[in-house]
Amino acid sequence: MADARRQLRSGTVVLGGMGLLAAALTACSSDPDKRCVDRDSYNLTKGYKVVSDTNCKSTKASADGTWYYGGSKKGTWVEGGSFTKPRKASSGSGGSSGGHGVSRGGFGSGKGSSGG
Amino acid sequence: MERHTITPRPGWQQTVEEQGLIYSLTRHPDDSLRPYWDESAYYSFTLAEVEALEQTVEELHRMWLAAADHIVTTGRFADLGITDRRVAEAVAEAWRRRTELPSVYGRFDLRYDGTGPAKLLEYNADTPTSLVEAASPQWFWMEERFPGADQWNSLHERLIAAWKKQSALLPPGSPLYFAHSSDDELGEDLMTVAYLKETAEQAGLDTDWISMEEIGWDALSGRFVDNQLRFIRSCFKLYPWEWLTTDAFAGHVLDTLDNGGGTGTTLWIEPAWKMLLSNKALLAILWELHPDHPNLLPSYLDGPHDLARTTGYVAKPLLGREGAGVTIHEPGESATDPRLREEPCCYQELAPLPAFDGNHVVLGAWVVEDEPAGLGIRESSGLITDEYARFLPHVIL
Numbered sequence: 001m002a003d004a005r006r007q008l009r010s011g012t013v014v015l016g017g018m019g020l021l022a023a024a025l026t027a028c029s030s031d032p033d034k035r036c037v038d039r040d041s042y043n044l045t046k047g048y049k050v051v052s053d054t055n056c057k058s059t060k061a062s063a064d065g066t067w068y069y070g071g072s073k074k075g076t077w078v079e080g081g082s083f084t085k086p087r088k089a090s091s092g093s094g095g096s097s098g099g100h101g102v103s104r105g106g107f108g109s110g111k112g113s114s115g116g
Numbered sequence: 117m118e119r120h121t122i123t124p125r126p127g128w129q130q131t132v133e134e135q136g137l138i139y140s141l142t143r144h145p146d147d148s149l150r151p152y153w154d155e156s157a158y159y160s161f162t163l164a165e166v167e168a169l170e171q172t173v174e175e176l177h178r179m180w181l182a183a184a185d186h187i188v189t190t191g192r193f194a195d196l197g198i199t200d201r202r203v204a205e206a207v208a209e210a211w212r213r214r215t216e217l218p219s220v221y222g223r224f225d226l227r228y229d230g231t232g233p234a235k236l237l238e239y240n241a242d243t244p245t246s247l248v249e250a251a252s253p254q255w256f257w258m259e260e261r262f263p264g265a266d267q268w269n270s271l272h273e274r275l276i277a278a279w280k281k282q283s284a285l286l287p288p289g290s291p292l293y294f295a296h297s298s299d300d301e302l303g304e305d306l307m308t309v310a311y312l313k314e315t316a317e318q319a320g321l322d323t324d325w326i327s328m329e330e331i332g333w334d335a336l337s338g339r340f341v342d343n344q345l346r347f348i349r350s351c352f353k354l355y356p357w358e359w360l361t362t363d364a365f366a367g368h369v370l371d372t373l374d375n376g377g378g379t380g381t382t383l384w385i386e387p388a389w390k391m392l393l394s395n396k397a398l399l400a401i402l403w404e405l406h407p408d409h410p411n412l413l414p415s416y417l418d419g420p421h422d423l424a425r426t427t428g429y430v431a432k433p434l435l436g437r438e439g440a441g442v443t444i445h446e447p448g449e450s451a452t453d454p455r456l457r458e459e460p461c462c463y464q465e466l467a468p469l470p471a472f473d474g475n476h477v478v479l480g481a482w483v484v485e486d487e488p489a490g491l492g493i494r495e496s497s498g499l500i501t502d503e504y505a506r507f508l509p510h511v512i513l
Contacts (some may be wrong), residue, residue: 008166008490008512010272013255018136018307018314025303026133054149057139057302064147067301101335102345106365107328107355113300114328114355115245115308116436 035078037068047071047079117161117230119472124155125260132253136311138303144504153249154506155257157473159493160513165230166268166491172234172411173224173481173488179409180239181486183401184211184392195417196395197434197460202370203361203391209375210388216376217387218282219485220312220352221247221275223492225501226479229470233410236402237467237478238432241393242386243356245304246480246507247271248311250492254509266512268491272315274484279319281485287374287383290349291324292316293342297355298327309354316352328355333368340365340372340382350374350383357391358435360384396432396462415464420445428466433459442500468499476501 036056041049048068055065071081125131132140132153142152187193188211193204210217222241228234251271258267286292294313296305313323324342331348332341340348353360360369374383392398399415406412414423423429428447436442441459444466469476475495482490494505 005163005266007266008170008270009258009267010251010255010270010274013252013272014318015136015252015311016314016318018310019134021310022136022138022307023134025306026138054141055143057141065143102332102341103335104332105329106333106368107331107360107363108297108299113245113302113305114297114359115243115300115305116240 035068035071035073035081036065037078038064039066039083040064043077046074046077047081048077050076050078117159117165117228119157119159119475119477121157121473122155122261125257128153128155131256132249135253135256136248136307137253138307142504142506150506152506153253154495154508157508158257158261159472159477159508159510161230161268161510163266163512166512169226169228169234169479169481169491170268170488172226173483176224176236176239176411177222177483177486177488179402179406180241180393180398183398183405184389186405187392187398187401188212188389192401195401196392196397198391198395200361206361206370206373206375207388207391209379211392213376213379214387214389216285217383217389218285218385219387219390220278220282220385221485221489222390222393222483223247224481224483226481227467227469228479229477234479235413235467236399236411237413237464238396238399239393241483242390243354243394244482245308245354246492246494247482248304248307249507250480250482250490251275251311254492254507257509258511262511262513267510268512269489271482271484271490274487274489275312275315276319278485279316279321283319283321285376286321287349287378290347291322292385293324293326293348293351295326295328295331295351295353295355298329305354309352312352326351328353331365333365338368338372338381340368348382350385352385356394356435357386357388394435396434396436397460399432399462399464413465413467415462417460417462420463423463423465424448430464430466431457431461432464433457433461440502444499469496469501475506478505 035050036053037048038051056067068081071078129140137153140153141149143149188208198204223244224239225237226234255269294309296309316323326342334341372381374380400417403412403415420429425448429445431443433441478494478501480492493508493510494501496505
């Protein structure tokens with residue numbers, strides 16, 4: 001009877017590919033055209049200063065670190081990009097029509113996180 | 117239930133990141149980065165406490181299902197702010213055919229301090245997050261810090277079992293897609309979906325990725341398609357139904373909805389009837405159906421009633437998430453002006469979260485399928501558990 005106490009825990013937890021994904025996401029940004037910049041660092045000739053991704057990853061009301069999409073990078077500065085995220089194969093309202101009569105972008109309206 | 121401080125493991129941040137918690141730090145409004153995963157303290161429970169909580173969760177879940185049934189049979193969709201007739205019909209049909217529709221998980225938020233009965237604050241049954249940290253880093257933390265101890269946490273096993281059991285309900289011959297919104301920069305939605313996908317794979321399901329934004333509509337075949345133009349027959353979406361039914365593709369969702377048993381061409385998980393459970397109007401309807409139930413707080417839809425002068429109240433928008441839009445009203449504060457909010461709200465008795473060492477605590481109790489499955493604890497500095505909350509591990513001693 002010594003081991004009769006009921007267990008409320010999983011016997012084992014195997015993460016499989018999820019661990020690899022997490023490692024890949026923390027090791028480098030998943031999107032090469034996206035850089036974390038200091039929004040307050042704008043310089044007329046050089047653009048924005050690139051800062052560590054951690055400044056952008058953990059915020060919903062960021063004051064400082066902001067993702068900057070596209071543009072060209074020179075040293076630790078980037079210019080000619082945009083703070084607005086480019087939508088994949090989508091533009092305007094209600095998505096776009098690509099080849100094959102397929103439209104995309106009809107879900108997701110820039111509302112941010114869906115969870116709660 | 118006790119709070120204990122403890123020295124964090126060296127390298128804890130890298131450890132929990134490898135275990136899926138890539139959002140282990142949170143940036144606060146003052147610009148500082150503070151741990152979201154906080155192992156500088158933990159909570160301990162007795163087995164008796166956890167077993168009592170399990171029973172409460174089981175009963176609350178049963179009551180919610182009964183309340184959902186009440187809404188469908190009496191047609192009280194307007195009380196939930198569901199005014200679109202097509203949406204109401206889809207939800208009602210999903211509820212009637214629920215045995216044919218896979219449904220996976222939900223999270224009850226409870227007010228509990230180890231003394232009186234747990235009080236239900238809300239139920240997130242459509243798109244709950246904070247799953248990864250509860251199922252994975254918390255479990256590994258226990259393995260390292262308290263080997264051989266127990267934890268209220270069978271999430272991993274139960275999720276795999278739920279997929280196995282419900283795999284027969286999935287349309288054959290096509291992978292189950294896992295979709296998150298790429299608008300979530302934090303990575304939390306992505307990792308939640310990645311974790312659920314992993315559990316489905318371990319259950320033997322054929323799975324694939326897509327983001328909500330990438331999902332395509334093929335006008336020719338009248339079907340949703342992936343990036344390679346393959347039909348999406350079934351999709352787990354970490355994306356709330358109220359957006360799915362109002363986005364540009366909403367009409368297509370309803371037109372093609374597989375509401376169980378192959379009644380359409382795309383089946384969504386969680387199913388449409390979860391819209392009933394995640395709506396905060398349910399709190400008021402539950403109170404109406406079970407007045408003075410020990411695990412419920414008085415809640416109303418038409419205003420705060422006498423809560424305005426007795427206990428104070430909390431106004432929660434019917435569809436808010438992560439504490440957004442929630443306002444707290446101390447008793448008497450609005451005596452001269454107990455004005456209703458513009459948007460439809462649920463007015464719930466103010467039951468301040470208990471403080472342990474000055475931290476306000478809320479318990480997230482997980483349900484997988486219809487069974488209690490685990491616990492996650494969040495602490496916050498204020499009375500609203502928002503996106504600045506911290507997750508702390510627990511153990512049963």
